[in-house]
Each structure stands twice: as C-alpha cells, then as structure tokens.
Amino acid sequence: MLKSRVVVSGDYRGALCYIAAMGILNGKNIVLGLSGGIACYKAAELCRALVKAGANVQVVMTEAASAFITPVTLQALSGQAVYMSQWDARQDNNMAHINLTRSADAILVAPASADFMAKLLHGRADDLLSLACLARPIERVPLLLAPAMNREMWAHPATQRNVAQLRADGCTVLGVGQGDQACGEVGDGRMLEADELLHTLEAFFAPKVLLGRRVLVNAGPTYEAIDPVRGITNRSSGKMGFAIARAAADAGAMVTLVAGPVALPTPHGVQRIDVVSAEQMHAAVMAQAALADVFVAAAAVADWRVDQAAGQKIKKEVGAAPPALRFLENPDILAEVAASERARSGHLFCVGFAAESENLLAHAQAKRARKNVPLLVGNIGPDTFGQDDNALLLVDEHGHRELARASKADLARELIHDLAHRLASKTP
Ligand code: C5P
Numbered sequence: 001m002l003k004s005r006v007v008v009s010g011d012y013r014g015a016l017c018y019i020a021a022m023g024i025l026n027g028k029n030i031v032l033g034l035s036g037g038i039a040c041y042k043a044a045e046l047c048r049a050l051v052k053a054g055a056n057v058q059v060v061m062t063e064a065a066s067a068f069i070t071p072v073t074l075q076a077l078s079g080q081a082v083y084m085s086q087w088d089a090r091q092d093n094n095m096a097h098i099n100l101t102r103s104a105d106a107i108l109v110a111p112a113s114a115d116f117m118a119k120l121l122h123g124r125a126d127d128l129l130s131l132a133c134l135a136r137p138i139e140r141v142p143l144l145l146a147p148a149m150n151r152e153m154w155a156h157p158a159t160q161r162n163v164a165q166l167r168a169d170g171c172t173v174l175g176v177g178q179g180d181q182a183c184g185e186v187g188d189g190r191m192l193e194a195d196e197l198l199h200t201l202e203a204f205f206a207p208k209v210l211l212g213r214r215v216l217v218n219a220g221p222t223y224e225a226i227d228p229v230r231g232i233t234n235r236s237s238g239k240m241g242f243a244i245a246r247a248a249a250d251a252g253a254m255v256t257l258v259a260g261p262v263a264l265p266t267p268h269g270v271q272r273i274d275v276v277s278a279e280q281m282h283a284a285v286m287a288q289a290a291l292a293d294v295f296v297a298a299a300a301v302a303d304w305r306v307d308q309a310a311g312q313k314i315k316k317e318v319g320a321a322p323p324a325l326r327f328l329e330n331p332d333i334l335a336e337v338a339a340s341e342r343a344r345s346g347h348l349f350c351v352g353f354a355a356e357s358e359n360l361l362a363h364a365q366a367k368r369a370r371k372n373v374p375l376l377v378g379n380i381g382p383d384t385f386g387q388d389d390n391a392l393l394l395v396d397e398h399g400h401r402e403l404a405r406a407s408k409a410d411l412a413r414e415l416i417h418d419l420a421h422r423l424a425s426k427t428p
Pocket of ligand 1 (some may be wrong): 298300351352
C-alpha cells in the first residue's frame with residue numbers, strides 16, 4: 001500500500017487536505033457468488049486476485065456451482081468458510097442470507113448462469129445465493145453479474161430480455177467475452193477473464209472525481225524511421241500513461257489516449273489513437289487538445305527525427321563509411337499545447353512529465369518553467385522504464401510532493417485525485 005508523503009515545501013496547495021484513497025478494493029467486503037457453469041474455474045482466479053487486492057471475500061456457491069468446482073478450493077483461496085445452504089447451522093440465527101449481506105460492499109456473481117439470472121429476475125430465492133441477492137439492502141449493496149453461457153443461450157431473446165430487465169432493476173450486468181467456448185462453439189458468452197473482472201470492480205468503486213471531464217493523455221515512445229527497416233526510439237513502455245488513462249476513465253472522465261508504438265491493451269472505456277512518429281503524435285494531440293479539459297503529456301517524444309528517411313533499406317557497403325544522418329527537431333507537443341489559447345485562458349490544464357537520471361527536483365522545476373505548465377511530474381527514467389511500479393515527484397508553483405514507490409496503477413489513481421482537486425479548486 002502506497003503511503004502518500006508530503007515532503008516539503010512552501011504552500012503546496014491541497015497536499016495536506018487531500019490524500020487519495022489507495023488500493024480501491026483494500027478492505028472492501030465482497031460477496032463472491034458462483035452459480036453453475038464451466039467458468040467457475042475463472043472464479044477461483046478472481047477470488048485470489050480479490051484477496052490479493054486486499055478485499056475480504058465471502059464466497060457463496062449454488063449447488064450447481066459445486067458440480068464444477070469444490071468449496072474446498074474457494075475456501076482455501078478466500079481464507080473463509082464457503083456458504084452454500086440457507087439452512088447453514090453455523091449461523092447462530094440461521095439467517096445466512098441476512099448476515100452475509102449486511103456488511104457487504106458489493107455482491108459479484110461470477111459466473112452468473114442463464115438460469116440464475118432468470119431466477120433473480122423473478123425475485124425467486126430458493127437457494128442461499130439468490131436469497132442473499134434478494135435480501136441485500138438494495139440501496140447500499142450493489143449487485144454485479146458476470147454472465148457466462150453458450151453463445152445460443154446468451155443470444156436467446158429470453159436471456160437478452162432478462163438482462164435488460166435486470167439492468168432496469170438496478171443490477172450491473174457486465175458484458176461477455178467473445179471466442180472459443182468450452183462446448184466447442186465460437187461466439188459471445190464467455191465470462192470475462194479474472195483480471196477484467198477485477199478491473200471492472202475497481203472501476204466500479206473508483207470515486208467519480210472527473211465525471212464529465214475530457215482528458216487527453218499521450219503515452220509511450222515515438223519511432224522515427226531511418227529507412228523502412230530501421231529507426232530511432234526510446235525505452236518508454238507506455239505503462240505509466242496507460243495507467244493514467246485508465247485511472248481517468250475509472251474516475252468518470254471521457255478519455256482519449258494517443259499512443260506511440262507499445263504492446264499494451266487499451267484500457268476499458270478509453271478511446272485510443274495509435275501513432276508512430278512524433279509528427280503523427282503532434283497532429284493527433286493538437287486535434288484532440290481543442291476539446292480537452294486536461295492534457296497529460298506522459299509520452300516520451302523523440303526530440304529529433306531523421307531528415308528525409310530513406311525510401312529503401314540503406315545497404316551496408318564493404319569498406320564504405322557509415323551513413324551520415326542529419327536530424328531535424330521535432331515539434332514540442334506539450335509546449336505547443338501549453339501555449340494554446342485554450343490552455344492560456346484556463347480551459348485546458350496541462351501536465352508535463354520529466355524522465356531524468358539525476359537531480360530530479362532541479363530538472364523538474366526547470367522543465368516546468370520552460371514548458372510553462374502548472375504541474376510537472378518527475379520520475380527517474382532508468383527506475384521506471386518497463387516497470388510496473390514507479391515513484392513520482394509532483395512539482396507545481398508552490399512546491400513539490402513525493403509519491404513514494406508504488407504500482408503505476410496506484411500512482412495514476414493518486415495523480416488523478418490530485419488533478420481532480422486542482423480542477424475543482426479553480427472552478428468557480
Ligand atoms: O523536454 P523533455 O522531453 O524532457 O520534456 C518532457 C515533457 O515534454 C513530457 O511531458 C513530454 O511528453 C513532452 N514533450 C513533448 N514533445 C516533445 C518533447 C517532449 O510533448 N517533442
């Protein structure tokens with residue numbers, strides 16, 4: 001768990017009054033329900049991931065689920081006795097459906113079979129899981145369903161009708177995956193993977209501090225061609241920028257992510273524009289910046305490009321001198337956005353990044369002034385490239401604040417909270 005630490009200095013606005021909650025699922029009480037389906041095997045992994053994320057997981061299984069996976073597995077993974085029956089005598093008052101749901105922060109049924117959803121729809125309650133869903137305090141305990149079934153069952157009008165009605169009743173019915181099914185058919189109906197469900201739950205609980213805001217992020221390296229098979233790039237993985245895009249989307253923002261060449265999946269709900277060179281990134285960002293409220297320049301944009309990349313592969317001739325490359329300076333995307341009318345009039349908040357190898361504070365302060373941005377985020381390049389964790393230094397006109405080493409997901413969430421606070425405090 002990341003501990004936010006105010007290090008120095010001056011009058012850092014908001015540092016003391018706002019420390020974002022980290023590890024969104026930490027301490028959450030999740031009732032994980034399993035109904036019958038082959039996707040029960042994914043629920044084991046999900047259970048483990050939830051526990052790892054700090055959640056307190058109480059598993060409730062239907063009898064059909066126990067035909068696919070044993071309660072022993074789920075008990076071992078959750079660290080708690082699994083409940084299956086409404087007649088479970090372990091509860092003093094014999095009211096497991098009440099006791100298990102009163103302290104729950106959410107019920108997630110994964111997998112939710114077609115039959116289980118049909119049962120929920122009618123408010124039937126002849127097993128502990130459906131009884132618990134019905135008995136939960138509906139205003140306080142959200143119910144999320146992760147459907148899993150054969151593609152014909154999923155596409156059937158009865159199932160689709162049930163899904164629509166369950167949504168109208170206030171359930172969050174998650175989407176389904178597409179692909180090979182256990183039955184040998186191919187199509188829609190697979191349960192989402194454990195990591196997708198974990199992310200969905202995190203997004204569900206994320207405070208919507210950027211609701212309605214339009215956030216533009218650029219991320220990753222650029223690639224400047226020398227010839228059709230060679231080029232110049234850098235070691236940026238794009239992970240920090242992608243984590244920021246995801247955290248912004250989870251916080252309710254409409255997010256556009258302009259991505260250099262990286263091998264990362266698009267965060268859920270984020271509009272992605274893939275580019276290769278700095279000039280392409282410049283064009284995409286300038287077009288999008290006209291609509292944005294926030295621009296986070298996390299990309300490692302190449303400072304120079306090769307003047308007139310060769311049309312064909314440059315051949316190595318025996319004894320010949322190496323080719324002399326001439327470079328042109330690339331546009332400074334951040335500086336240009338920061339100098340735009342939209343930014344100068346206060347309608348677009350710009351955040352720069354600095355990847356340094358030493359003297360982080362001094363370099364970050366100098367870069368903030370040079371780029372003329374209100375917030376500059378510094379990090380040590382060799383300590384972050386390709387890693388899943390990082391440490392950040394936030395520098396503004398009042399001082400600086402360190403975000404100690406943590407996962408890029410946690411740091412991104414904290415940065416988004418910091419940004420939301422800055423935006424809120426300048427909105428009349
Ligand atoms: O000047 P330097 O590359 O160190 O500055 C880093 C910051 O400037 C980052 O936010 C990066 O995205 C941005 N930048 C840019 N266009 C460039 C070079 C850097 O937007 N050509």
